[in-house]
Amino acid sequence: MGKKLSEQKILDEMGYLREVFEKFQGNPFDMHEPVNYAVSNIISAIVYGKRFEYEDPVFQGMVERSNQNIRILGSSVIQIYNMCPFLGPWLKTWRTLMENMDSNKRAIKKLVKVLQKTLNPLESRGFIDTFLIQKESIQESEEKDSHFHEQNLLITVANLFSAGTDTTATTLRWGLMLMAKYPHIQDRVQKEIDQKLAGHQPVSEDRKNLPYTDAVIHEIQRLGNIVPLNVPHMTSCDVTFNGYLIKKGTCVLPLLTSVLWDENEWETPNTFNPEHFLDEKGQLRKRDAFMPFSAGRRMCPGESLARMELFLFFTSLLQHFRFTPPPGVSEDDLDLTPVVGLTLSPSPHKLCAISRAERQQN
Numbered sequence: 001m002g003k004k005l006s007e008q009k010i011l012d013e014m015g016y017l018r019e020v021f022e023k024f025q026g027n028p029f030d031m032h033e034p035v036n037y038a039v040s041n042i043i044s045a046i047v048y049g050k051r052f053e054y055e056d057p058v059f060q061g062m063v064e065r066s067n068q069n070i071r072i073l074g075s076s077v078i079q080i081y082n083m084c085p086f087l088g089p090w091l092k093t094w095r096t097l098m099e100n101m102d103s104n105k106r107a108i109k110k111l112v113k114v115l116q117k118t119l120n121p122l123e124s125r126g127f128i129d130t131f132l133i134q135k136e137s138i139q140e141s142e143e144k145d146s147h148f149h150e151q152n153l154l155i156t157v158a159n160l161f162s163a164g165t166d167t168t169a170t171t172l173r174w175g176l177m178l179m180a181k182y183p184h185i186q187d188r189v190q191k192e193i194d195q196k197l198a199g200h201q202p203v204s205e206d207r208k209n210l211p212y213t214d215a216v217i218h219e220i221q222r223l224g225n226i227v228p229l230n231v232p233h234m235t236s237c238d239v240t241f242n243g244y245l246i247k248k249g250t251c252v253l254p255l256l257t258s259v260l261w262d263e264n265e266w267e268t269p270n271t272f273n274p275e276h277f278l279d280e281k282g283q284l285r286k287r288d289a290f291m292p293f294s295a296g297r298r299m300c301p302g303e304s305l306a307r308m309e310l311f312l313f314f315t316s317l318l319q320h321f322r323f324t325p326p327p328g329v330s331e332d333d334l335d336l337t338p339v340v341g342l343t344l345s346p347s348p349h350k351l352c353a354i355s356r357a358e359r360q361q362n
């Protein structure tokens with residue numbers, strides 16, 4: 001899917017998310033599910049060629065199981081399993097992980113079947129169609145050892161779905177929580193959005209005119225540090241690094257925390273400080289140590305999509321709503337201690353999303 005089409009999908013989805021937020025009429029609620037569903041619908045549009053209703057139980061199940069697996073994959077039980085794989089069947093958490101993966105594969109298989117039935121080789125609706133079209137043409141050519149087989153399709157779709165949902169949704173939820181916690185920063189973001197957008201719906205092009213908002217999004221990603229351990233890598237040959245020999249086949253965890261919170265790189269590494277990304281003219285300042293998407297050949301392939309989603313969802317949400325802690329809860333009470341998993345997400349909490357249009361009228 002091209003950049004313009006992804007942008008339109010995000011803007012359309014924003015309409016659905018806004019409706020859900022408006023239904024709460026400024027009362028406190030947990031934003032976890034609607035934010036997850038909205039973000040998940042973007043990768044769904046790319047993969048399946050369609051969005052799902054937020055009430056659809058199949059969709060809810062797939063999102064819930066993917067999220068649960070991301071929590072499980074960062075748990076100590078799975079570290080024990082990694083050291084002693086034979087223990088797997090005796091570990092309840094490992095069994096849940098396997099059951100979730102099987103259920104997701106079954107759900108994907110059913111969705112693929114529907115797409116297969118209505119496949120038009122001349123018009124691909126998304127990733128799955130393109131894969132199926134390629135698979136069929138390879139079958140016709142009788143090529144052997146092709147990667148275009150069902151198992152590869154199911155695993156790739158499951159990976160794209162979970163990699164494309166939890167990460168971006170978690171970052172957005174950190175962002176909304178940080179806005180509620182630091183209202184003076186939210187004030188500045190909203191002032192910039194109101195001045196520069198003058199009420200029109202934000203599009204990607206607007207990013208360059210919103211340097212403060214862009215700096216805030218960068219800082220949310222830096223402090224949020226949502227993939228602290230990165231993804232495990234393995235050396236494919238002997239490597240000498242900083243005088244140390246790392247043998248071929250060694251598992252390496254390139255810790256992203258070590259750069260995102262590096263005391264030698266950041267003026268105030270442990271504080272939410274958007275100034276990290278602003279130069280003296282108030283323009284966005286690029287920083288080498290900003291690498292939430294990792295680096296090198298295996299860095300996140302979803303970076304540009306994720307950045308577009310973060311910008312459009314965050315800016316649109318802040319344009320329409322004021323985010324505050326629930327009545328009786330102070331900004332200081334909003335606890336930034338994360339829930340640990342493969343990604344770090346905010347602890348369960350509720351926020352109020354107060355319509356800014358109504359607020360201005362009152």
Ligand code: HEM
Pocket residue numbers: 043159160163164165167168171226227230231292293294295298299300301302303305306
């Ligand atoms: C804020 C959002 C996101 C963050 C912070 C993030 C971060 C990361 C990181 C740190 C990695 C590991 C890179 C490495 O191994 O060095 C990764 C891998 C990956 N990401 Fe993302 N990601 C985000 C959004 C997305 C989205 C929207 C997609 C959907 C297309 C996506 C798809 C993937 C995939 C498929 C991989 C595995 C790549 C491989 O194994 O080579 N990510 N991501």
